[in-house]
Amino acid sequence: MKPSIPAFQYKISLGQNFLFDQDLLNRLVDQTQVGEADIVLEIGAGRGDLTQVLAERCKQVVAVEIDERLEPVLKERFESAPNALIVMGDIMGLDISQQMGEYEGFHVIANLPYYLTTPILTMLFHLNLPIKSVNVMVQQEAAQRVLAQPGTPEYGPLAVLAAFRGSPKSTVVVPAHMFTPPPKVDSVFLVVPFYEKPPVQVDNEDLFFKVIRAAFFMRRKTLANNLVSAFGMPREEATRLILACGLNERVRGERLTILDFARLSNETNRVIMK
Numbered sequence: 726m727k728p729s730i731p732a733f734q735y736k737i738s739l740g741q742n743f744l745f746d747q748d749l750l751n752r753l754v755d756q757t758q759v760g761e762a763d764i765v766l767e768i769g770a771g772r773g774d775l776t777q778v779l780a781e782r783c784k785q786v787v788a789v790e791i792d793e794r795l796e797p798v799l800k801e802r803f804e805s806a807p808n809a810l811i812v813m814g815d816i817m818g819l820d821i822s823q824q825m826g827e828y829e830g831f832h833v834i835a836n837l838p839y840y841l842t843t844p845i846l847t848m849l850f851h852l853n854l855p856i857k858s859v860n861v862m863v864q865q866e867a868a869q870r871v872l873a874q875p876g877t878p879e880y881g882p883l884a885v886l887a888a889f890r891g892s893p894k895s896t897v898v899v900p901a902h903m904f905t906p907p908p909k910v911d912s913v914f915l916v917v918p919f920y921e922k923p924p925v926q927v928d929n930e931d932l933f934f935k936v937i938r939a940a941f942f943m944r945r946k947t948l949a950n951n952l953v954s955a956f957g958m959p960r961e962e963a964t965r966l967i968l969a970c971g972l973n974e975r976v977r978g979e980r981l982t983i984l985d986f987a988r989l990s991n992e993t994n995r996v997i998m999k
């Protein structure tokens with residue numbers, strides 16, 4: 726039987742779909758391959774069941790939770806666990822580099838609040854921090870967007886960013902009924918081990934990210950049109966950049982591979998730096 730917190734009203738607006746099954750939680754942590762030498766940032770501690778497994782198996786877990794009602798539960802549960810640090814706050818407003826700055830590298834593990842899946846993953850893939858892997862429970866539709874290949878409807882910035890940082894794969898499929906309360910659809914535990922060095926040479930990362938956002942800004946527009954709008958560059962310049970990368974001048978952003986994006990942003994950088 727699933728344990729529950731007495732009189733706790735789950736807030737759907739905070740994505741509160743908790744996991745209590747110990748076997749499942751251990752199976753999820755198995756997928757991440759973290760061990761006793763590892764530091765983990767957990768996003769959304771909830772009642773602390775995943776936090777507990779992580780504290781038992783890792784060197785240190787820093788668990789962030791926004792819901793102040795859970796603070797006494799978490800503080801009491803982990804007051805005698807020296808390797809579990811509870812941080813109350815909003816992950817989107819937290820200075821992660823300050824919070825995790827003392828560690829040479831860390832893993833992110835979370836049963837994500839689903840309303841923040843895209844913002845949280847986008848933030849983690851942008852950060853220039855020593856992240857070793859990102860391992861997250863997400864809804865199936867979000868997993869498809871992370872794993873998507875060029876030319877498919879699901880392909881977008883999230884897939885390009887994920888492929889830039891690591892090699893995403895889907896592991897355990899978790900049926901909705903395993904959560905309390907159950908979400909509308911089944912979920913997938915995604916693991917993304919990060920590369921030590923990105924798989925493509927990018928001269929200016931900020932510009933690379935901007936080119937990716939621009940390419941998908943208006944999906945039905947051509948890449949050239951989107952570059953003109955995003956960078957305010959003359960159309961001939963946008964066409965010249967696209968042709969210089971060996972692409973068709975009428976191509977749409979959704980056709981570009983990560984290598985195409987790297988080439989295009991490096992070419993754009995050269996133009997801007999002139």
Ligand code: SAM
Nearest residue numbers: 739742743744769770771790791815816836838
């Ligand atoms: N880790 C717990 C588990 O697996 O049972 C809870 C996971 S639940 C899907 C997501 C958790 O994220 C909730 O506890 C929710 O309150 C918390 N949360 C929602 N928005 C957040 C935010 N912006 N920053 C930090 N935590 C947040």
